[in-house]
Amino acid sequence: MAEHLLIQLALLAVGLYLLWGGAELLVKYSVQVASSFGISPLIIGLTVVSIGTSLPELFVSTVAAIENEIGISIGNILGSNIANLGLILGLGALIYPLPVQKTWLRREVPFMILVTLVFVGCAITGFQIGWAEGVLLLLLFALFVSYILRYSLREMAEFEELQKAHSDAKSQSPRVIHWLLIAVGIAILVGGSKLTVFAAVRLAEKLDVNNTIIGLTLIALGTSLPELATTLVSAAKKEVDLAIGNIIGSNIFNLVLVGGITAFIRPVEVDHTMLFLEIPILVFITLIVWPIMRTDWRIIRGEGFSLLLVYILFITFSAGIL
Numbered sequence: 001m002a003e004h005l006l007i008q009l010a011l012l013a014v015g016l017y018l019l020w021g022g023a024e025l026l027v028k029y030s031v032q033v034a035s036s037f038g039i040s041p042l043i044i045g046l047t048v049v050s051i052g053t054s055l056p057e058l059f060v061s062t063v064a065a066i067e068n069e070i071g072i073s074i075g076n077i078l079g080s081n082i083a084n085l086g087l088i089l090g091l092g093a094l095i096y097p098l099p100v101q102k103t104w105l106r107r108e109v110p111f112m113i114l115v116t117l118v119f120v121g122c123a124i125t126g127f128q129i130g131w132a133e134g135v136l137l138l139l140l141f142a143l144f145v146s147y148i149l150r151y152s153l154r155e156m157a158e159f160e161e162l163q164k165a166h167s168d169a170k171s172q173s174p175r176v177i178h179w180l181l182i183a184v185g186i187a188i189l190v191g192g193s194k195l196t197v198f199a200a201v202r203l204a205e206k207l208d209v210n211n212t213i214i215g216l217t218l219i220a221l222g223t224s225l226p227e228l229a230t231t232l233v234s235a236a237k238k239e240v241d242l243a244i245g246n247i248i249g250s251n252i253f254n255l256v257l258v259g260g261i262t263a264f265i266r267p268v269e270v271d272h273t274m275l276f277l278e279i280p281i282l283v284f285i286t287l288i289v290w291p292i293m294r295t296d297w298r299i300i301r302g303e304g305f306s307l308l309l310v311y312i313l314f315i316t317f318s319a320g321i322l
Contacts, residue, residue, distance in 0.1 A: 005206050011199035016222035018192025019056040023226035026185030027052040029178040039152055042101075045234075045245020046108065047148050053230055053246060054253040055186070056223035059193030061258050064215075065265040069201055073262045074123075074270060075215020076223060078278045079318075081116070081251045083224040085285045086311025089247050091228070092235040093304025099240055100293040107147075108248045109290055115140050116286045119255040120279055127270040134263030141256040196222065212271055216278060216318050251286075281314050 030048040039047075057080050064072040092098060118140065122133040129137075196219060204214045227250050234243035262268055285307065292303045 005203070008199050008203040008206060011195060012203060012218070012222075015192050015194075015196030015199055016225065018188050019060075019196060019223060020225045020229070022185045022188030022192055023053055023056055024185075024229065025188065026055065026182055027226065027230060029181045029185070033178050033182070040241065041239055042241040042245045043148065043152050045242040046249035047152070049230055049242065049246045050227075050249025050253055052185075053226035054250045054258065055189050056193065056226060057250075057254050058258045058261065059189050060196055060219060060223055061262045062265065063193050063197050065262045065268070067197065067201075068266065069197060070266060070269050071210065071212035071271070072197060072200060072215035072219060074129075074268050074274075075212040075278075076219050077254050077259055077262070078274070078282055079216035079220025080224050081254050082278075082282055082285060082311060082314055083220055084227055084247050084251050084254075085289060086307050086314065087221075088224065088228050088231045089289070089299070090304045090306075090308030090311065092231045092243050092247075093299040094301050094308070095232060095235045096238055096240075097301060097304075098235065098244060098299040100244075100297045100299065101241075102297065104244065104248070105290060105293055108245075109293065111144060111147075112248050112251050113286055113290065115144075115252055115255045116282065119259055120283055123268075123270045123279065124275060127272060129259065129263045129268040129270065131264055131267070134260045137256045137260035137263065141253070141260060144252055144256065212274075213318060217315060277314070277317055281310070285310055 027049050030052050031044055034044045034048045057076055061073040061076050064070070064076070089098075115137075119129075119137065122129050122136065200214050200219050203218075204210070227246060230246050231243045234240070234246065259268075292299055292307075295303075
């Protein structure tokens with residue numbers, strides 16, 4: 001029994017390591033490619049970085065849905081978003097108080113709140129997210145992408161004008177090797193997601209733990225490691241736009257893209273018990289981000305600690321410690 005348990009834990013660790021390594025590879029070279037086109041750190045954070053760091057959630061939830069492990073899918077989505085705002089944003093603010101741009105509270109943050117409420121509404125209506133709800137979520141994803149593209153094209157046009165004004169500047173065109181390394185990163189993510197789901201299911205069986213709990217805790221935390229690493233490094237380097245953009249973008253993509261695709265593959269059954277802990281915590285921690293950012297237009301260390309405390313309490317109750 002103990003030997004089998006250690007094997008599953010080792011496999012889970014390897015799977016999570018592959019997820020993190022694949023995402024790191026993907027993000028590193030995606031950022032280089034995006035930067036070569038003159039796109040701002042916020043837009044890079046909202047798109048390339050957030051999509052790259054959300055790929056573990058996407059692959060894990062998709063594979064889990066294909067293999068009919070829906071508990072892991074929904075647990076991973078909810079748990080990852082709570083981890084992004086509680087653990088990651090909280091730790092980021094503890095490292096360096098995060099200045100807030102006023103435009104974030106007019107565009108990106110309200111949209112994150114909107115998609116969270118829509119997702120929750122879909123989840124508690126009949127306690128199932130089917131293909132119709134999946135279509136709605138994917139339409140919201142398309143709306144967000146169209147907004148990002150509009151701003152990206154504007155920034156790229158300004159960058160091209162700047163390059164023309166300095167025609168002697170060297171070209172920073174992305175190299176073929178960068179695109180190849182991006183593909184390698186995606187391949188590693190696919191393999192890591194398969195191994196993670198396999199090990200997590202076996203571990204849940206050995207410990208007689210509900211798959212949803214595993215998804216909410218171990219897998220959600222594991223698939224959030226790329227966001228955690230990216231945000232902490234960005235905060236340490238005072239790259240606030242990249243840090244905040246990564247978190248907001250990841251939460252949006254998790255709900256509308258990961259949730260939408262998962263619902264398309266297989267109807268997502270929502271456990272009624274989520275109405276008493278996971279869903280209220282997700283709504284609460286998403287809603288309080290706006291007033292926290294609005295106060296003095298920054299997230300101070302005390303507020304970061306409060307977010308972190310919410311996450312610790314969530315994990316404590318989810319794991320049944322209290």
